[in-house]
Structures are given as structure tokens and as C-alpha cells.
Amino acid sequence: MDIFGVSPQLLLGQLLLGLINGSFYAMLSLGLAVIFGLMNVVNFAHGAQYMLGAFVAWLLLTMFGVPYWGALVIAPVVIALFGMALERFLLRRLQNEDHLFGLLATYAVALIVEGLVLHGYGSSGLPYTNPIPGGVMLGFMFLPYYRLWVVAISLVLCLGTWLLIERTKLGSYLRAANERSELVEAFGINVPKLVTLTYGFGVGLAALGGVLAAPIYSVSPSMGTNMIVVVFAVVVIGGMGSIAGAIVSGYALGLAEGLTKVFYPAGANMTIFALMILALMIWPSGLFSKAQ
Amino acid sequence: MSEAQTPHLAITDLNAWYGESHVLHGITLDVKPGELVTLIGRNGAGKTTTLRSIMGMLKNRKGSVRCLGQETIGLRTYQIARLGLGFCPEDRGIFASLDVQENLMLPPVLKPGGMSEDELFAIFPNLKTRFNSPGTKLSGGEQQMLAIARILRTGASLLLLDEPTEGLAPVIVKQIGRLIGQLKARGFTIILVEQNIQIASQWADRHFVLESGRVVDQVEGGDLTAHMPRLKTYLGV
Numbered sequence: 001m002d003i004f005g006v007s008p009q010l011l012l013g014q015l016l017l018g019l020i021n022g023s024f025y026a027m028l029s030l031g032l033a034v035i036f037g038l039m040n041v042v043n044f045a046h047g048a049q050y051m052l053g054a055f056v057a058w059l060l061l062t063m064f065g066v067p068y069w070g071a072l073v074i075a076p077v078v079i080a081l082f083g084m085a086l087e088r089f090l091l092r093r094l095q096n097e098d099h100l101f102g103l104l105a106t107y108a109v110a111l112i113v114e115g116l117v118l119h120g121y122g123s124s125g126l127p128y129t130n131p132i133p134g135g136v137m138l139g140f141m142f143l144p145y146y147r148l149w150v151v152a153i154s155l156v157l158c159l160g161t162w163l164l165i166e167r168t169k170l171g172s173y174l175r176a177a178n179e180r181s182e183l184v185e186a187f188g189i190n191v192p193k194l195v196t197l198t199y200g201f202g203v204g205l206a207a208l209g210g211v212l213a214a215p216i217y218s219v220s221p222s223m224g225t226n227m228i229v230v231v232f233a234v235v236v237i238g239g240m241g242s243i244a245g246a247i248v249s250g251y252a253l254g255l256a257e258g259l260t261k262v263f264y265p266a267g268a269n270m271t272i273f274a275l276m277i278l279a280l281m282i283w284p285s286g287l288f289s290k291a292q
Numbered sequence: 293m294s295e296a297q298t299p300h301l302a303i304t305d306l307n308a309w310y311g312e313s314h315v316l317h318g319i320t321l322d323v324k325p326g327e328l329v330t331l332i333g334r335n336g337a338g339k340t341t342t343l344r345s346i347m348g349m350l351k352n353r354k355g356s357v358r359c360l361g362q363e364t365i366g367l368r369t370y371q372i373a374r375l376g377l378g379f380c381p382e383d384r385g386i387f388a389s390l391d392v393q394e395n396l397m398l399p400p401v402l403k404p405g406g407m408s409e410d411e412l413f414a415i416f417p418n419l420k421t422r423f424n425s426p427g428t429k430l431s432g433g434e435q436q437m438l439a440i441a442r443i444l445r446t447g448a449s450l451l452l453l454d455e456p457t458e459g460l461a462p463v464i465v466k467q468i469g470r471l472i473g474q475l476k477a478r479g480f481t482i483i484l485v486e487q488n489i490q491i492a493s494q495w496a497d498r499h500f501v502l503e504s505g506r507v508v509d510q511v512e513g514g515d516l517t518a519h520m521p522r523l524k525t526y527l528g529v
């Protein structure tokens with residue numbers, strides 16, 4: 001049985017691929033949105049921090065024999081600490097300047113980090129062994145366990161972050177500081193620390209995405225650059241700084257990309273950008289942004 | 293120096309800038325514990341800027357601001373707040389992405405002795421019924437009540453109130469006037485910015501008159517009738 005002249009195997013296979021890509025888009029755009037909401041910084045280092053997650057996982061495995069499950073915890077923590085230092089010693093100095101400076105500074109950091117990894121390890125992809133081999137035959141297609149795990153943990157992380165921000169006391173500090181950080185600080189809340197922790201959280205999420213990506217995509221210095229261009233489009237469509245918008249449009253665009261691969265393969269790479277332009281024309285401030 | 297002689301807040305030669313623009317030119321004033329003083333003056337005189345400078349919300353400020361004897365000029369805003377200051381901004385500062393309960397609970401407790409929720413609901417019965425509405429869905433008067441209520445929970449003993457009656461209906465203005473009297477009776481030290489001369493003179497011990505970022509006069513609050521003409525010229529009414 002065909003659907004619009006396409007076999008269900010192909011359709012479902014591409015939708016699953018789309019869902020997996022969407023899982024990465026959602027995790028990464030979520031981190032970007034959290035950072036942008038509080039700091040008004042477009043974190044151009046996000047792709048490099050994602051790449052570092054994969055790279056540190058690879059280093060941990062090959063140099064120290066730390067398995068995937070250890071790297072899943074260690075790499076994000078290490079890279080989040082690196083991010084917090086970056087916030088404390090570079091971004092904080094720029095916070096009263098034009099927002100363009102934050103963008104330029106993080107872009108420079110991305111280029112340096114990628115340059116160093118490229119210099120040290122070359123541009124060819126480093127292989128990372130799949131920690132959960134095997135899969136299940138669904139009748140119409142083969143579903144690898146590892147991909148199932150990625151989709152599941154991405155959903156848990158996105159939902160958890162959303163609950164943290166929308167339903168907890170700490171989240172209320174963050175939401176209020178997104179609106180007016182100086183007033184939140186005037187109530188006695190240590191806003192500088194909140195900013196450092198938030199940046200660290202966003203960076204840690206990117207790095208975790210990188211570790212999850214290592215067994216699927218090969219580990220290479222440019223893996224972040226390829227990903228981040230798409231993720232910026234996702235964030236723009238969701239509405240800069242909107243948490244729910246980043247998550248929903250991350251998954252939705254992954255699926256949209258998958259569908260295009262079935263029906264119009266040549267257009268797959270530009271679907272997301274075409275949608276971004278369309279969204280900007282219809283809702284200039286983003287699909288999910290609250291009218292101020 | 294005994295506790296009674298130490299001013300709750302002592303400002304000496306305070307200068308402050310917005311970027312390049314020099315707005316406060318050597319403000320000097322003090323507030324004793326339990327005293328209510330007002331800052332009065334025309335629009336643009338520097339009243340709001342004085343309160344924001346006390347809180348350290350202007351990055352560029354010079355001079356001395358002592359809270360219970362402790363110098364705050366080098367402190368960050370959150371450190372100043374933790375000395376027991378409660379700030380209620382001119383535009384009320386209710387957060388749209390927080391519901392009423394979250395807005396009320398946002399400021400952390402700074403010191404013991406703040407009002408309990410039950411006490412607050414006794415004073416502000418409306419807030420409880422609107423607990424889960426977004427903060428900005430409240431009426432202007434309710435938002436103002438919320439903006440005051442949330443700093444009474446924290447144990448702050450020095451309240452900075454920036455035009456709490458601005459733009460509100462006469463009956464609400466009266467309510468807020470009574471509330472300010474209650475707060476004074478409870479022993480709060482209060483710096484009140486107020487254009488409404490009735491409210492300003494109702495409970496004030498002293499009035500500081502600001503013009504172009506300077507204190508140009510100080511009027512005792514006790515004998516109202518004697519000073520009314522003078523106050524009126526300063527306020528431009």
C-alpha cells in the first residue's frame with residue numbers, strides 16, 4: 001500500500017530520522033532560548049559546545065577508557081564549567097554593551113575551539129562505538145535501540161526543563177529576570193549568579209546533545225557548525241527566548257525536514273530556512289513569543 | 293553612638309549618572325528609624341533616580357549611602373537589598389509571566405520579622421481570590437497592592453515607595469493612604485515619593501524637596517497648614 005505514491009517504509013523511516021534530528025534541534029534550541037531569554041546573548045558558541053560534548057566523550061573513551069554512560073555525565077559537567085568561566089570572565093564584561101558584542105565574542109570562541117580541535121585531531125570524523133547495539137524489527141522498519149534512547153532522553157530533558165522553568169520557584173526567578181533582571185536583583189536575588197548558572201545549564205545541555213550525537217553522527221570539528229545553522233532557524237521560528245516555542249519547533253522542523261526528504265528530496269536542506277522566512281513574514285517576533 | 297541616633301539611611305553628597313548624563317548633583321538626606329520622609333518635586337527632579345541610586349540600580353554613583361551605619365556605595369544591588377530594603381518601583385514592576393502568587397512570593401525573605409501570608413491577606417483580601425491569574429491581569433490598584441504586599445513579606449524594614457498612588461482612582465488612593473499610615477504605625481522606615489499632596493502630608497515627618505537633582509528645601513511634616521503654600525509651589529500645583 002502506498003501513501004501518495006510513497007511506500008510506508010520510506011515515509012515512516014524518514015519520519016523517524018526526522019524525529020531524531022528533531023530531538024537534537026529541540027535540545028539545542030532549548031539551551032539557546034534559555035540563554036537568550038535571560039542574557040540577550042545569541043550564543044554563537046552553542047555549536048562548538050555541542051561538538052565539544054561529542055569530542056570530550058570520545059577523548060574520555062579513547063584516552064581514559066571512560067564508557068559512554070560516564071561520559072554522558074562527565075562531559076556536560078566539564079563543558080558547563082568551561083561555559084560558566086566564559087560567562088564570568090568574558091560575557092559579563094560585555095553585558096552593558098551592544099548585544100552584537102556578545103554575539104561576536106561567542107562566535108570568536110566557537111572559531112577558536114573548532115580551530116583547536118581541528119588542529120589537534122584533523123577534520124575526518126572520529127568513530128564512536130554505539131553503546132546500545134541492536135534494535136527491534138517493527139514489521140515495516142528496523143528501529144535501532146540507540147535512536148529510541150536518544151528520542152526518549154531528549155523528550156525527558158525538554159519536558160524536565162520546561163517544568164523547571166514554568167513550575168518551580170527557581171523558574172519563577174528566571175522568568176522574572178527574563179522580563180526585568182534589575183528589579184529581580186533589587187529584591188535581593190543574586191542575579192549575577194543566576195546568569196552564570198543559566199549559561200552553564202544551556203551549555204551543559206548543548207554538550208549533552210553532543211555526547212548523545214557521538215554514536216550517531218561521527219565526531220568531527222565541524223559537526224557543530226552544520227547543526228547550529230539549522231538550530232538558529234528553529235529558534236527564530238519558535239520565537240527568540242520562548243522555551244515552549246524552541247521545543248515544539250525543534251521537533252516539528254525535524255519532522256518537516258524528514259517529510260521533505262520523502263516527497264521532494266532535493267529541497268530537504270532548505271525546507272527549514274524556507275519555513276523560517278515564511279514564519280518571519282507571518283509572525284515577525286516568532287510563533288510562540290508572547291505579545292508584550 | 294546609640295541605636296536611636298544612627299539614621300536608618302544616611303545619604304551624603306550622592307551623585308549619579310545615566311551614561312554620560314549627570315542626574316543627581318550631591319543629594320544629602322537622612323531618615324531616622326521609624327520615620328516617614330517624602331521626596332517631592334516636579335517631574336524630572338530626580339526622585340525616582342534617588343530611589344534607584346539607593347538600591348544601586350544606577351551603575352555609576354558616587355558619594356555615600358549608609359544603611360544602619362553600613363556603607364553601601366561599593367555593593368551590588370542584591371547585597372544592598374539584603375540589608376533589609378524593600379523597593380516598590382514607579383511602574384509597580386508586576387511580572388507578566390508570573391501569576392499573582394508567584395509575584396507575591398518572588399522576593400526572598402531577607403530578615404526575620406516579615407509579615408505572614410495571613411497578615412497580608414487580612415490587609416489585601418483581593419489578592420487571595422486572584423492567586424492564579426497572571427500578575428498583569430489585575431487592575432491598576434490591585435497591581436499596586438501586590439507590589440507593596442510582596443515587599444512586606446521579606447522582613448525589609450526600610451521601604452522605598454515610588455509614587456504608589458499615581459494614576460489610581462480616588463477610592464484606591466485613599467486605601468493606599470491608609471495603608472501607608474498602618475505601615476508607619478508598624479514601625480517601618482519609609483521613603484515615599486508622592487505627588488499627591490494630601491497623601492504626602494498625611495503621615496510624613498519631613499519632606500525633602502528635590503529640584504534638578506538637588507535637595508533644595510526641607511519641610512517639617514508636623515504643621516501642614518503653615519507649609520502648604522510652600523509645598524504647593526514646589527509641586528507646581
Ligand SMILES: Nc1ncnc2c1ncn2[C@@H]1O[C@H](COP(=O)(O)OP(=O)(O)O)[C@@H](O)[C@H]1O
Nearest residue numbers: 310313315333334335336337338339340341342
Ligand atoms: N533611563 C534614563 N536615561 C537617561 N536619563 C534619564 C533616565 N531616567 C531618567 N532620566 C532623567 O533623569 C532626570 C530625573 O528623572 P527621574 O529621577 O525619573 O525624575 P522624577 O522621578 O523626579 O520625575 C530627568 O531629567 C530624566 O529625564
Ligand SMILES: [Mg+2]
Nearest residue numbers: 339340341382
Ligand atoms: Mg519618578
